[in-house]
Amino acid sequence: MIIKKLPQEFEQARPVMQQIEAAGFEAYFVGGSVRDTILNKPIHDVDIATSAYPEEIKQIFHRTVDTGIEHGTVMILDHGKGYETTTFRTESGYQDFRRPDEVTFVRSLQEDLQRRDFTINALAMKEDGTVIDLFNGLKDLKAGMIRAVGTPQERFHEDALRMMRAIRFASQLDFKIEKKTLAGIQENAALLSKIAVERTRVELEKLLLGENPANGISALIETNLYEYCPMLAHFKSGLTQLLALNDWHLSSETEVWSLLSYAFFLQGKQVTTFLKAWKTSNQVLEDTQAIVSAVSPLLEGEPSKLLLYHTGRERLASANKIANLFGGEIDTPELLEQYDQLPIKSKKQLAINGGQLMKQANLTPGPMIGTILTQLETAVVNGEMENKLESLLEEAKNIAKV
Numbered sequence: 221m222i223i224k225k226l227p228q229e230f231e232q233a234r235p236v237m238q239q240i241e242a243a244g245f246e247a248y249f250v251g252g253s254v255r256d257t258i259l260n261k262p263i264h265d266v267d268i269a270t271s272a273y274p275e276e277i278k279q280i281f282h283r284t285v286d287t288g289i290e291h292g293t294v295m296i297l298d299h300g301k302g303y304e305t306t307t308f309r310t311e312s313g314y315q316d317f318r319r320p321d322e323v324t325f326v327r328s329l330q331e332d333l334q335r336r337d338f339t340i341n342a343l344a345m346k347e348d349g350t351v352i353d354l355f356n357g358l359k360d361l362k363a364g365m366i367r368a369v370g371t372p373q374e375r376f377h378e379d380a381l382r383m384m385r386a387i388r389f390a391s392q393l394d395f396k397i398e399k400k401t402l403a404g405i406q407e408n409a410a411l412l413s414k415i416a417v418e419r420t421r422v423e424l425e426k427l428l429l430g431e432n433p434a435n436g437i438s439a440l441i442e443t444n445l446y447e448y449c450p451m452l453a454h455f456k457s458g459l460t461q462l463l464a465l466n467d468w469h470l471s472s473e474t475e476v477w478s479l480l481s482y483a484f485f486l487q488g489k490q491v492t493t494f495l496k497a498w499k500t501s502n503q504v505l506e507d508t509q510a511i512v513s514a515v516s517p518l519l520e521g522e523p524s525k526l527l528l529y530h531t532g533r534e535r536l537a538s539a540n541k542i543a544n545l546f547g548g549e550i551d552t553p554e555l556l557e558q559y560d561q562l563p564i565k566s567k568k569q570l571a572i573n574g575g576q577l578m579k580q581a582n583l584t585p586g587p588m589i590g591t592i593l594t595q596l597e598t599a600v601v602n603g604e605m606e607n608k609l610e611s612l613l614e615e616a617k618n619i620a621k622v
C-alpha cells in the first residue's frame with residue numbers, strides 16, 4: 221500500500237527522513253500517526269524509527285536534544301519543529317511488568333515492530349508513503365480489530381498498561397478486541413495494579429472520551445480489568461449502568477470524572493477520595509465537586525439562580541450534559557442564556573466591597589463584613605436588590621443593626 225497524499229505533518233518531516241537515508245540508514249514513520257492517517261483521522265505528533273544509533277543521528281544533525289537517549293530517543297530540531305527519532309530496539313527483562321530491564325539497539329525494522337503492542341500500531345511508513353505491514357495490521361485496521369502482535373501474554377507482561385490501551389482503542393476507534401487478545405487481558409488483568417495510577421488514568425480518560433465509550437466499558441468489565449483500577453472494584457453496578465446511557469460524547473477530563481462520580485452516587489468527601497485515588501489535578505477535583513453538586517438540581521428541573529451563579533458557565537454546561545444523560549430535560553443553550561442574564565457573575569462585580577463597607581457604612585473590621593457581603597451578593601444574584609452602591613450600603617447598615 222502506498223499513501224499518495226500525506227498529511228502535512230509527514231510532508232514537513234520528509235527532509236529529515238531523507239537526510240537520515242542519505243547518510244545510509246533507514247527511517248520510517250511509526251506508531252499512532254501511521255494508524256490514524258490510514259483511518260483518515262487527524263494526527264498529532266509523528267514518531268520516526270530509524271536504524272541509526274543515537275550517536276549517529278547526532279552526527280547527521282547539528283541541532284538535537286537528548287530527550288531519552290538511553291532508550292534511543294533523540295529529538296531532531298528542524299525549521300522550528302522537533303522530530304522524535306527512536307533507534308530500532310528490542311527490549312528484555314520486564315521484571316516489573318512496566319519497563320524493560322534492558323533496551324538493545326538493533327538495525328532491523330522487523331525486530332523493532334515485533335515488540336510493539338497491537339498490529340494496528342506496528343505499521344511503518346516510508347517517507348514516500350509506502351506502508352510496511354509485517355503483521356497484517358492493515359487487515360486489522362480494515363476489520364476494526366485490536367490484536368496483539370504475536371503472543372498477547374508476552375506483550376502484556378512487557379507492559380501491563382497495554383491492557384488498558386487495548387480497551388481505550390476499542391472505545392476511541394470503535395474497534396473490537398480480538399478473541400485471544402481479550403483472553404490475554406482476562407488472564408493478566410491483575411498485572412495492571414503494577415502500573416502507576418497516572419498512566420492508567422490517562423487511558424481511562426481517553427476511553428471515556430472516545431467514540432464508543434460503551435464498547436470500552438464493556439471490555440473493562442468483561443476482562444475484570446476494572447477490579448485492578450483504583451476503587452472501581454466497588455462500582456461494578458455503576459459502571460454497568462453507564463452502558464444503558466444513550467449515545468454520549470464527553471469533551472473534557474472533568475466531564476469524565478463528573479460522570480463517574482455521579483454514576484457512582486458519590487458526594488462531597490467521597491468525590492475527593494475517589495479522585496485522589498486516581499491522582500487527578502486539584503483543578504479537576506474542584507470542578508468535579510461543583511459539577512456533581514449541580515447535577516441533581518438540574519435533573520429536578522428547577523435550578524435556582526444561586527446555583528447557576530455558584531456553578532459558573534462552563535461547569536454548568538457540563539453538569540447539564542450529565543443531567544440530560546440521566547433523563548434531565550433542560551436545554552443547555554437555554555440554561556446558559558439564564559446564566560448570562562444573571563446580574564453579576566462573581567463577587568468582584570458586586571457594586572460594593574469590604575473597604576467601602578467599613579468606610580462608608582462605618583462597620584468595624586471582622587467576620588461580620590464577610591457575612592454581610594455574602595448576604596448582599598445573594599440578594600443581587602436573586603434579583604431582590606439592584607447592584608448599586610447606595611442601596612447596597614443602605615441594606616448593609618440595616619443588616620448590621622440586627
Ligand SMILES: Nc1ccn([C@@H]2O[C@H](COP(=O)(O)OP(=O)(O)OP(=O)(O)O)[C@@H](O)[C@H]2O)c(=O)n1
Pocket residue numbers: 250251252253267335336337338341342379381382385
Ligand atoms: N505500551 C506501549 C506504548 C506504545 N507502544 C508503541 O509505541 C507507539 C507510540 O505510542 P503512543 O504515542 O503512546 O501511542 P499511539 O499508538 O501513538 O496512540 P496515541 O494516538 O494515543 O498517541 C504505539 O503506536 C506502539 O507502536 C507500545 O508498543 N506499547
Ligand SMILES: [Mg+2]
Pocket residue numbers: 251252253265
Ligand atoms: Mg502517539
